Amino acid sequence: MDWLAEYGLFAAKVLTALVALFVVLIMVASLKGRQRKAEGLLQVTRLNDQLARMTDRLGHAVLDKPALKALHKTRKQEAKARSKGSAERDKVFVLNFHGDIKASALESLRHEVTAVLELATARDEIVIKLESGGGMVHAYGLAASQLTRIREAGVPLTVCVDKVAASGGYMMACIADRVLAAPFAMLGSIGVVAQLPNFHKVLKKHDVEYEVLTAGEYKRTLTVFGKNTDQGREKFQEDLENIHRLFKQFVTRYRPVLDIDRVATGEVWFGSEALEKALADELKTSDEYISQRIRQADVFEVQFHRPKKLQDRLSSSVSGALDRLLLTWVSRLHNQRFW
Numbered sequence: 001m002d003w004l005a006e007y008g009l010f011a012a013k014v015l016t017a018l019v020a021l022f023v024v025l026i027m028v029a030s031l032k033g034r035q036r037k038a039e040g041l042l043q044v045t046r047l048n049d050q051l052a053r054m055t056d057r058l059g060h061a062v063l064d065k066p067a068l069k070a071l072h073k074t075r076k077q078e079a080k081a082r083s084k085g086s087a088e089r090d091k092v093f094v095l096n097f098h099g100d101i102k103a104s105a106l107e108s109l110r111h112e113v114t115a116v117l118e119l120a121t122a123r124d125e126i127v128i129k130l131e132s133g134g135g136m137v138h139a140y141g142l143a144a145s146q147l148t149r150i151r152e153a154g155v156p157l158t159v160c161v162d163k164v165a166a167s168g169g170y171m172m173a174c175i176a177d178r179v180l181a182a183p184f185a186m187l188g189s190i191g192v193v194a195q196l197p198n199f200h201k202v203l204k205k206h207d208v209e210y211e212v213l214t215a216g217e218y219k220r221t222l223t224v225f226g227k228n229t230d231q232g233r234e235k236f237q238e239d240l241e242n243i244h245r246l247f248k249q250f251v252t253r254y255r256p257v258l259d260i261d262r263v264a265t266g267e268v269w270f271g272s273e274a275l276e277k278a279l280a281d282e283l284k285t286s287d288e289y290i291s292q293r294i295r296q297a298d299v300f301e302v303q304f305h306r307p308k309k310l311q312d313r314l315s316s317s318v319s320g321a322l323d324r325l326l327l328t329w330v331s332r333l334h335n336q337r338f339w
Contacts, residue, residue: 040306042115047094047290047299090297091124094290099132099169103139106146111304113146117153125156125293128176129286134167134189137243143168144250147175151254160286161185166268170279171247174254180289181280183271188279190251191266192244194236200227255279 052075059068093116097105116126128147134140150157159165159176166189173179173187181187203210203225210225221232221239248264257278274280293299 040111040304042111043303043305045301045303047301048294051291051294091120092127092290092293092297092299093120093124094127094129094299094301096129096301096303097132097143097172099130099135099140099143099172101135103132103135103143103168106139106143107306108304109143109146112302113149115304116302117149117155120153120155122154122156125158125297126150127286127290127293128157128159128172130159130161130165130169130173131163132166132169132172133164134169134171137168137192140168140171144172144175147172151175151177158289160284160289161187161280162286164268167191171250174251176254178282179280180282180284180286181271181274182285183283185271185274185280186268187271187274188263188268188277189266190247190260190264192240192247193266194240196222196224198223198228199225 055071059071063071095109095112095116097109099105113126120126132140147157147159157176158178158180159173161169161173161179161181162185163182164186165173165179165181166186170187170190179187200210212220212223212226214220218235221236222228223232244264248260251258251264252260255278259277263277263279269277269279271280271283275283290299
């Protein structure tokens with residue numbers, strides 16, 4: 001019995017030590033996780049290799065041995081020719097921007113542009129795969145400024161629009177040296193819209209008073225619950241016209257070939273129409289263009305990721321769902337614009 005008691009005491013000590021060690025390891029892992037979360041992660045994928053792996057997998061499935069051998073031989077010859085032709089190939093950096101109303105993808109874009117500009121030169125190229133129906137003025141203004149950094153650094157910039165680049169999305173696209181659009185991509189919507197409900201009559205009906213106190217004549221122009229005045233409406237409209245004027249000046253600066261008064265009506269146009277109106281430079285999908293560049297240069301897709309909290313992921317999911325719903329109705333109700 002004494003031996004059993006001593007053994008039990010020894011086992012308890014060992015278990016306690018293991019539990020303590022486990023807790024320490026968990027704390028260290030948690031601390032490292034927090035550090036990684038603060039820094040984020042830059043993921044780089046060489047698309048040349050990705051395409052080669054896909055082609056090999058398909059080749060093994062559909063080609064006979066002689067044809068597969070010929071494919072590998074051709075690959076080796078092309079690689080040998082490239083190595084002889086130049087010590088260093090041109091580089092193409094592919095970034096993705098899927099914009100919502102708040103331009104949430106801006107955070108990743110800022111880090112991606114900063115990282116790429118540390119290496120890219122004038123002989124390289126940055127390709128932005130852009131999809132956005134626009135949103136908040138200040139958010140998309142800052143997103144456009146990230147692409148302006150590329151232009152000012154002297155690195156060729158190409159924007160590919162496969163689905164939509166409207167309003168703030170087109171504000172970003174117009175900065176590019178070249179805008180490539182898919183045949184049925186939607187471009188344009190160079191306009192400004194603001195709308196808000198007013199519950200003043202409802203509150204008045206139920207004898208609910210609502211007061212707004214301001215310092216400054218135009219601190220509050222229109223309100224949701226108070227009574228709106230003609231003076232407030234005029235000032236609000238004046239502000240919208242001023243934003244529209246700045247928007248047109250911005251687009252004209254980067255695409256002087258545009259007849260800005262003809263296209264700055266708030267309308268959107270599909271690919272071929274956008275090409276006719278000089279909103280785009282060429283009809284081509286991003287897949288076609290990137291596949292073409294893979295044969296000419298080393299192509300890298302660059303994506304910055306930062307782990308999100310659960311509430312942030314839920315918020316992004318809801319926001320994304322609303323954006324997709326709005327874009328769906330934009331395409332269905334072609335004559336009803338709200339960007």
